[in-house]
């Protein structure tokens with residue numbers, strides 16, 4: 001009997017979120033954000049020298065972590081459509097960890113930001129060096145703990161110019177679209193006085209809600225659900241970052257982010273102003289959720305692909 005109970009516990013553990021010590025290397029996380037939000041990156045506007053420097057750093061980290069490229073390259077160029085970009089080409093950075101299944105979770109964070117205005121550099125430490133740092137931490141975690149599903153890690157360009165990197169990725173995906181089961185998007189994870197990280201999207205995809213509710217609070221950060229209902233107007237974040245491109249195609253997503261703060265799209269969105277204890281715990285919550293979904297995705301109802309956008 002004891003044996004059976006122990007066995008049942010082992011089976012139940014991943015479902016209940018027990019024994020998930022998915023704690024990222026906080027020093028590495030902060031280092032990544034510090035480098036990506038340095039003045040030398042000039043605000044990482046698509047098509048600039050600063051953007052190229054950010055790309056080089058992220059590519060070096062993809063290599064160190066041990067992600068695999070699709071067709072021999074992490075770089076996926078696309079044509080960017082904007083008067084503000086100084087060139088017509090922008091660059092998504094995409095790597096992956098193969099799973100036992102070809103079905104994929106796509107983990108995303110945009111690395112571009114808004115560049116410079118009136119002689120001031122907008123460093124975008126929270127928006128969205130913090131999301132890229134957490135993406136790298138998640139990649140490092142799943143290289144060490146191989147996932148069941150393939151996990152694709154995409155650091156996108158052109159978000160600030162209209163979610164263009166996400167659109168380019170989905171217009172020309174590295175795996176068939178019907179193999180993409182879930183998008184986990186991160187955009188602004190590192191500034192919140194109340195220790196609150198929001199998970200937005202379960203209103204549209206209620207099958208994800210039980211799993212989000214299983215993500216246990218960390219010491220400095222806890223998960224709240226919301227910011228995804230049409231009646232919330234500006235506080236409905238459904239269209240406010242790259243996950244919207246998945247939603248347009250009916251692919252389930254969860255967007256992780258903090259509520260707006262005084263540094264949002266301001267030249268004060270600097271490394272000095274991110275919360276150094278909240279941020280690593282916020283990143284840990286996202287990794288916990290990805291691990292939970294990797295263990296449980298097969299329980300979700302099969303997608304009716306292609307879905308039509310509900311609304």
Ligand SMILES: [Zn+2]
Nearest residue numbers: 127128187188
């Ligand atoms: Zn952003």
